Amino acid sequence: MAPASSIPAAQPLPGDSDAHGNGEPISEGEALARLRQCADQSHQYYAAWWLGRNRSRHPEAVPLLITALQQRRPRDPLAGVEENAVARNAARALGKLGDPAAIPELLAALDDEDDGLREAAARSLGELAAIDAVAVLLRRLASGPAGAGATRPDSPRLQEPCEAMLEALGAIGIAEPGVITLIEPFTAHERPLIRSAACRALLQLSGEARWADPLVQLLDHPQLQVRRAALMDLGAVGWRPALEPICRTLAENSLKLIALRGLVEQGAHHDATIQAEAVLSAMDSLL
Amino acid sequence: MDSIGERIQAVRQAASAQTMLAATCALAASDHGDSVNGEAIACLVEVLGFNNPGAAVAAVDGLIRLGPMAVEPILDSLDPRNYGARAWAVRALAGIGDVRGLDLLEEALASDVGPSVRRAAACGLGSLQLKALKPHQRTAVRERALLALLGGCHDGEWVVRYAVSVGLESLGLRLEPQPQEQLQLLKALAALGQPDLEDTVVVRLRARLAHQRLLALMPAAGIEAQAQADDRP
Structure with missing residues (x-):
């Protein structure tokens, strides 16, 4: 409710491993300008986060965030603030701004090879209650806890960002038998966070x-x-x-x-x- | 049962976060005699600066239980360089409700970076103990608390505005008939209850509940506030 300018500039959550915000208070105009330029990605990264955090209603916010989401490219984990980090923040912000115009690009991001981006896109599609996302989410989770829910050989992450995807299915709210049947086995997943997400979705749907x-x-x-x-x-x-x-x-x-x-x-x-x-x-x- | 001295020693010698938490809980729950309260307070105040959230929560509870006698030691310990300790001190002072903490609570609600600190300050400002004060002091404290809470209505975090609603209610329940204050207070709660001014549902519900409860106590101010609202273009 307060004007954005009076909000002390908060950092991204400590749990957010992508946090690079420098934290000084900036105006909405400054955030849009930082997102529009392409020379400094850490500025874009912070600007994308800022626009979501402050629920910007500026008409340029959503188009610029969609452009930032499109900037992604095959992932290079060694680069510092890379395009994909900007894309992830843009995806998160688009969920918060509530504009369905963002849905097609978020749907495309659900099939990106960067699972961090798939995770952000899934959450945002859930926030936008995007019915079109159900089919893609079902497809990505179809292999069940032993496939989509299996731990990767090279990292502690799962093959799919199951927690975010299950939560999105619950938030979107399509309670068809196919959706319920797909989610149920995840309530027996070995990881408690996945069980929690699956139960949450089933409780919301049923x-x-x-x-x-x-x-x-x-x-x-x-x-x-x-x-x-x-x-x-x-x-x-x-x-x-x-x-x-x-x-x-x-x-x-x-x-x-x-x-x-x-x-x-x-x-x-x-x-x-x-x-x-x-x-x-x-x-x-x-x- | 261990003596207070042993419990204090257990806190000071705790080697892990877990043993620190257990030792602080034991000390905070002790039945103190006046002769040893000072030492227990000093030790609990130290715990606020240890960067151990679990133990700090227990220490805050213990300090609140000890009440007014803990206020001076807490204020004396404030270290501008230790943000964590300061945040816990605000919570302890908010819980104790002693007017000597007023400066700190005002400052915390207006400008602390932590929403949980601003939230505690808002609550504390509404529940300051006024009974022991002289009438003119009481008026001054109430006016300052009201002013601080009115400023908090525009906080950027919903949970702080929620706490401000609760603070305004408890302040309102203890206002003496001061039509101007009642009017300001009711208007602030009415604004927090309006969908076009407040976007968080739970804040609106809490503010309306507070408004309703206070209206029953101050019908005259309610009629005046309504009349002023009707006059708006």
């Missing part, structure tokens, strides 16, 4: 409580990272019966507040006996 139980159980997982993911997933679904377990789990209040915001805002979709006011009161006590 509203069946049996998919909530594993998510609530993950709130007791020994790893903080897993508890955080389960918090975000229950929040994204808005599963109000999880109110108590969310308040109890060992994690930062900041994340619990985000999850509870989801329970308030998304929770009315489910048959919930817990009223929004009870969730608000729980939020008050976490401030």
Whole structure:
């Protein structure tokens, strides 16, 4: 709600390994100018992030981000801030700006060889609720946990960015039997984060409580990272019966507040006996 | 049960983040006698600077439990070069609600870079303990807290604006009949409840709830605010 100029320039999240923002406050005009030039990619990288973070509504923002997304080329992991890093940030920003004009280029990015870009594109297509993405996502995940969900020989990453792709299917919301059947085996994936994403998607698509139980159980997982993911997933679904377990789990209040915001805002979709006011009161006590 | 001295020693000698957390929890939960509270406070304040979030949370809880006697040691420990410690100190002072922390809470809500710090400050500004103050001091503190919270309504983070709504409600519940203040407060909450001014649903819901609760207590100011809103072009 505040004008962008009054927001202290925040860095990309610490978990974002692509973070290169230099953090000084810039104006929307400056961000657009930085994205338009091609000489300095670290400027483009920061500008793409800035436009998404500040939900720019400037008419040039989406076309420039689409151009930046098209700049990608075969990946060279040794280059510093490379075109693909700019493309990934552009893909993320396009999801936040909510303009369906970005969908075709994001769909193309789902088949890029850079899995980081596929991941960013999948998340953004989910945010845009892009129905056209369902077929591509199903195709990429069709080989199941043993194929798409297998660990790569050369890195700890999976063949496909399964977490983002499963979450996108849940967010897009096409609850056809083919989608459900494809997601279900991922609820038994060896990695808890993938199980969490699969349960989240199935809970969103079916509203069946049996998919909530594993998510609530993950709130007791020994790893903080897993508890955080389960918090975000229950929040994204808005599963109000999880109110108590969310308040109890060992994690930062900041994340619990985000999850509870989801329970308030998304929770009315489910048959919930817990009223929004009870969730608000729980939020008050976490401030 | 270990003595306070042993518990303090356990914190100071903790070799890992885990043992530090356990030792801090034990110290924070201790039933202190007045004679040893000073040492326990000094130790808990030190923990705020150790860059161990779990232990810092426990130390903040312990300091809040100890209350006003922890305020001076916390303020004395503030080190502008240690941002982390300062952020935890803001949270402890916000929880204690002592007016000696007012300067720091105002500054934190207005300009701290951490949303979780601004959020705690907003809450704390709404729940400052006013009972022990002289009437003119009480008025001055309330006015400053209100001004700081009104500034926080324009924060860029939803969670801070949420906390500002909560802060305004708790401040409003303890306002004495000061029509001008009531009016400002209700107008700020009404703005946070409007879709064209506030884009986060949960903030709007919380602000409306606060507005409703306060309106029941200050019907006159509510009528005045409504009349002014109707006069707008």
